[in-house]
Amino acid sequence: MAQASEVLMETRDDLMKIVIFRINDEDYGVDVSLVNSIERMTDVTRVPNVNDYILGVMNLRGSVIPLIDLRKRFGLPIETYNEDTRIIVLSVGEIEVGIVVDSCSDVTDIKRGEIEPPPTVVGGIESTYIQGVTKMDRRLIILLDMEKTLKS
DSSP states (O other), rough: OOOOHHHHHHHHHHEEEEEEETTTTEEEEGGGGGGEEEEEEOOOOOOOOOTTEEEEEEEEETTTEEEEEEETTOOOOOOOOOTEEEEEEEETHHHHEEESSSEEEEEEEEGGGGOOOOOSSETTTGGGGEEEEEETTEEEEEOOOHHHHHHO
């Protein structure tokens, strides 16, 4: 018979906490363990001779953080930044980077067992960047594989 603490541990291991954000009217999620902070859009210093989806760098509390526009990265239509635009600062391996998204809605738990493998194409982005998909309250959440998304 399982102890109550063992059952609680199994339940926690079965859950994944994600940050949900929007790009091009689609919901995306990223593992909260990768997220350092969520910031409002700020001044960006352009960097010459980089891929067009790299906006440049920003100064965040003394650290220089490269910024990637996920709309450009995924080849989606470009929109003007507004008051809802957010920068999600992530640590992926040894890299600290900011991703620019249309808006950031919430942090929630999902069950790992409910994550389905990625279809070939979702919301106009390649399945290469997708870790999986899950359904939540009648909406589809696309879980991004940030290591693959950030690689050139």
